[in-house]
Amino acid sequence: MASVRLRGIRKHYGDNPVIKGVDLDIEDGQFVVFVGPSGCGKSTLLRMIAGLEDISAGTLELGGVVSNAVAPSRRGIAMVFQSYALYPHMSVYENMGFALKLAKVPKAEIRERVTHAAAILQIEHLLDRKPKALSGGQRQRVAIGRAIVRKPEVFLFDEPLSNLDAALRAQTRVELARLHRELGATMIYVTHDQVEAMTLGQRIVVFNAGRIEQAGTPLELYQRPANLFVAGFLGSPRMNFLKATLVSGEGGLAVVRLAGGATVGVAANGAHARTGAGVTLGVRPEHLRIAGPDGGGIAGRLALVEYLGDVTLAYVQVEGADGMVAVKCHGKAGLPALGSRVSLGFEAGAGYLFDEDGAALPAA
Amino acid sequence: MSARTGIAWSAAGAVAAILLAALWAFPLLWALSTSLRPELETVSNQFHWLPRHWTVDAYTRTLGAGNVVRWLVNSFVVALGVTVLTMAISLMAAYAFSQLRFRGRGLLFGVAMLGFLLPFEALLVPLFRTMNQLGLINSYAGIILPQVVSPVVIYVFKQFFDAIPADFREAAVIDGAGPLRVLWSVYLPVSGNIVWAMAIVTFIAAWNNFLWPFIIVTSNDMMTIPLGLTQTYDAFGVRYAQLMAAALLGAFPVALAYVAFQRRVTQGFLAASGLKG
Numbered sequence: 001m002a003s004v005r006l007r008g009i010r011k012h013y014g015d016n017p018v019i020k021g022v023d024l025d026i027e028d029g030q031f032v033v034f035v036g037p038s039g040c041g042k043s044t045l046l047r048m049i050a051g052l053e054d055i056s057a058g059t060l061e062l063g064g065v066v067s068n069a070v071a072p073s074r075r076g077i078a079m080v081f082q083s084y085a086l087y088p089h090m091s092v093y094e095n096m097g098f099a100l101k102l103a104k105v106p107k108a109e110i111r112e113r114v115t116h117a118a119a120i121l122q123i124e125h126l127l128d129r130k131p132k133a134l135s136g137g138q139r140q141r142v143a144i145g146r147a148i149v150r151k152p153e154v155f156l157f158d159e160p161l162s163n164l165d166a167a168l169r170a171q172t173r174v175e176l177a178r179l180h181r182e183l184g185a186t187m188i189y190v191t192h193d194q195v196e197a198m199t200l201g202q203r204i205v206v207f208n209a210g211r212i213e214q215a216g217t218p219l220e221l222y223q224r225p226a227n228l229f230v231a232g233f234l235g236s237p238r239m240n241f242l243k244a245t246l247v248s249g250e251g252g253l254a255v256v257r258l259a260g261g262a263t264v265g266v267a268a269n270g271a272h273a274r275t276g277a278g279v280t281l282g283v284r285p286e287h288l289r290i291a292g293p294d295g296g297g298i299a300g301r302l303a304l305v306e307y308l309g310d311v312t313l314a315y316v317q318v319e320g321a322d323g324m325v326a327v328k329c330h331g332k333a334g335l336p337a338l339g340s341r342v343s344l345g346f347e348a349g350a351g352y353l354f355d356e357d358g359a360a361l362p363a364a
Numbered sequence: 365m366s367a368r369t370g371i372a373w374s375a376a377g378a379v380a381a382i383l384l385a386a387l388w389a390f391p392l393l394w395a396l397s398t399s400l401r402p403e404l405e406t407v408s409n410q411f412h413w414l415p416r417h418w419t420v421d422a423y424t425r426t427l428g429a430g431n432v433v434r435w436l437v438n439s440f441v442v443a444l445g446v447t448v449l450t451m452a453i454s455l456m457a458a459y460a461f462s463q464l465r466f467r468g469r470g471l472l473f474g475v476a477m478l479g480f481l482l483p484f485e486a487l488l489v490p491l492f493r494t495m496n497q498l499g500l501i502n503s504y505a506g507i508i509l510p511q512v513v514s515p516v517v518i519y520v521f522k523q524f525f526d527a528i529p530a531d532f533r534e535a536a537v538i539d540g541a542g543p544l545r546v547l548w549s550v551y552l553p554v555s556g557n558i559v560w561a562m563a564i565v566t567f568i569a570a571w572n573n574f575l576w577p578f579i580i581v582t583s584n585d586m587m588t589i590p591l592g593l594t595q596t597y598d599a600f601g602v603r604y605a606q607l608m609a610a611a612l613l614g615a616f617p618v619a620l621a622y623v624a625f626q627r628r629v630t631q632g633f634l635a636a637s638g639l640k641g
Contacts, residue, residue: 079534082531085529085535087535089553099538099539102541
């Protein structure tokens, strides 16, 4: 297996910059997920690692070897495409063995490697079929099998689950995680689906507008987002944001005044922002409690309730909030009637503060 | 529309189709009928749809006299050569224009497409001079080479390749395939029907080409069948039965090729037009 090291990687099409300087280290055997909104450059970066796009500037090292100018087939990588890209005129066996045939691997070894990969993916019974005779899930397995037979140093996945239905996506996520454990290979996985990112990635890299916003473990990113973008991108429903003013920031407890006049305390180091500065308060839906109008805290009006079975989402109109404030509740008991005045509260340690530039104030 | 009106329209359509088919088939059937008569009967004052005395004399004389077998072989070699080379050149050019990124690609494609604007007749003199300088007069190469660049075929293939998802090429590149291998192992099989369609059309056009062989060939032994037919006329005088026999013998291989590959040609044109076959 191999490590991947990116230094100052840039990509531009004419005068249009797409990747604006990426530095990243991916360790041997790590499962890293590139996540971000459409057009953020994550797939372009993956294609640059694969060798399908030229690198405008910077250095790409695969296994310690500078690989900017190395042909894709010699980089020790295998890629699973969003469309699977199975050759329609070849059988599953031929699809999986094509790379080995080109590399002039003996037929007996091709057979051995293809059948081994097919056994791992439980697709032995499909080897004689053409891609058109396969379901979406089966095609996806064949595409992964085609990657496995090459024994690559690095697996690259470009949104491989996006063409599957929700149930199959969940099942395939589990299988990909198992595959990573079994193969121990370095894997880079691109998705815009934060659930895939959180469940699959040992490490997540959040991209926005051609730059890395933050890289870290899923829990690090979820619990300690570096900025407003990451805080808002990870989590469903996303983190609630309320405009506020910093009142004081001493003793590890920053006190902020919300647009509605309420003051709340957040366990953040307010010394990093001046008193009176505009800040943004962030609270995740699962950390908010909903109470009657006399409960103190943030006042609002209950606007909408969604019952999802295991949880209930209550949406509250709050002055100064960026959209409606979502509250995740367990069960529907205790929720007031729609249109009622309510108050929202949270533990000081569950709140986040972001300065005027969107950067998170460090936790106390 | 009532059932009765529907039947009436169907019947009218069938009658129209039969009439049109008869109109198309009439010259061919008349040629066949003429070729199966004695020469004397072909110039008779009395009109008969069918021969009064059936005979294959015209065919035996045509094959025995003149150089028809040789001309048929020449036509086959030339048509096959033109077809194979045209397909090879057009596929590679179209793949390059469609899938490869290189400086001047658009300009080169534009220049290639300018061939649309130049009638072949305008190129006769420079092509003849070039072939003459290369010493290729009265040779297969001299007949074949000027016919192997076809902007139309390049354009059709490029349009078809443009519609093939780039993921196939990229997957093949990662698998270790170079451009020629990608073309041969991925794009060509995926484009099978349109390649067959273009190959048949090219083969027929090359087989029937009269003008260029007429310019470049002076030797009777190097003539193709359309050119040879004029010699038959000269050699035999106005011998309609033999002339028709020679014409039918010349057309037979092409018709056979078309019938054999008709399904592929139809599917190819449907694929090229974007309709489902």
